[in-house]
Amino acid sequence: MMTNQNCAQNLELVSGQLFTDEVILDIDDVTISYSGNPAVKSVSFPIAKNKITSIIGPSGCGKSTLLRSINRMNDFVEGVTVQGQLSYCGHDVYSSEIDPVEVRRNIGMVFQKPNPFPKTIYKNISWGPVINGYKGSTDELVEKSLRQAALWEEVKDRLHESALSLSGGQQQRLCIARALAMEPDILLMDEPCSALDPISTSHIEDLLFELKARYTIVIVTHNMQQAARISDYTAFLEMGDLIEFGVTDQLFTRPSQRRTEEYVTGRFG
């Protein structure tokens, strides 16, 4: 059984500053290959607990691949191999003793395109916890999760209608609520706003601010302004290499690498 009790206080230097946050997930020398072709090369950086870490970089830089390796969603893609260590509270996520299903119970995920189940709003939320043995009141759980995702007021009178009747932005918040209902330690978000309009996007960004008090969030985004607005730490990837990792403000205002500067100032990408 996984617990987060062994989450140690981890001190290391990050772009000249002492990284004093508690590390919940340590990405250590991780290389991910598709049938032998590396998509992510020897990447190392820590994920701080109760913070938002964003992963940015141009298309095809391996940021989604890296994100999906954290909760072993890459297991379903043929030919993917992961080398190195992803330690989640002291457990190597890829150790043979770890059941990937258990990893995914603790590390939730929100996808690029909203993908609610073609079932009712209520069932969308309750299904995950119920199959994982949740015994409490599902009514309460549904309300709590929807409130956390700032969707409750909009849908409280139509919980038993199809989730597909919601708008795109609402569907994405439903997917967030669905992930939160599992009370994950870490929430992975793979470009959660890329299919949404600016208003829905700002809803979700506001939501992320509130959520970080209780959850650790790792977000992949195409949108540099979004990374700068919402995240505490930022990792910049290019062609599978980690170019720079650091405190978001610093990475955007005083990057230590030239490639980072060129990217965040919009000279390429």
Add this chain to the structure above:
Amino acid sequence: MNSDLKLANDNIAARHRKARIFRMFCAGVTWMGAGLLAILLIQVTVDGIKWLDYQFLTSFPSRFPYKAGIKSALVGTLWLIVMIAMVSIPIGVATALYLEELSRKGRFAKLIEINISNLAGVPSIVYGIIGLAIFVRGLGLERSLLSGALTMSLLILPVIIIASREAIKTVPMSIRQAAYALGATRWQTAWAHVLPASFPGILTGVILALSRAIGETAPLIMIGALTYVAFLPEGPMDSFTALPIQIFNWVSRPQQEFHELAAGGIIVLLIVLLTMNATAIFIRQKTEKKLQ
């Protein structure tokens, strides 16, 4: 203007003409198919309609055409439908689900896949021989409804499996990912999401397969379904007859009246088929609406 582009413009009229000719050809072929079917249906209806009455539906076969009816064949066919469905749907859908969702995609799965595709093309008489050897003789089930249903299930299993796999393949990957990301196992995902989402497609395949089964004659003749049955089957171990066999029997008699009786039987068979198809469409539309 570029001279190449000009040439292309000159060509437009000719290209439109070609498109029109092709469209007319396709429409003609379509109407020819529908027309032939219509002629066939009209012919059968004209021949058989006058025999189609309450007495026809509720009488056993007889040597005298005006006394003969289709009761035992109709009841036999209904028994068959239910029993074939009970055997073939669980096995077929489970196989499809296993092959698509649960098995490792290896050489073994490929081998099974190729075999199933080949089995779908095996002539039905061959299934009849298998049924005779295995069910009737081997397992000693005699010429019973059970033998017939099992043989027919073998016959339509490949069709059900292939149709179900196609339906399962159309379920978007994103739904599976959503379930896996919640800590669901492959089985939980398949059962709770993939199966319901592919249900309309599976149902269509199943009904089409069942329709094929109740129209089949050869395997039933092979395993020895009777042609003259003056009683109703009361259980799966009873001997039986079925609509196509009764029709076949009437057609092979010399008297004109029996040929018309056969036409009446065909109408009944068609009504059973159309009812099944209509049910499938109805359920499919109802479930599809629920999903949207």
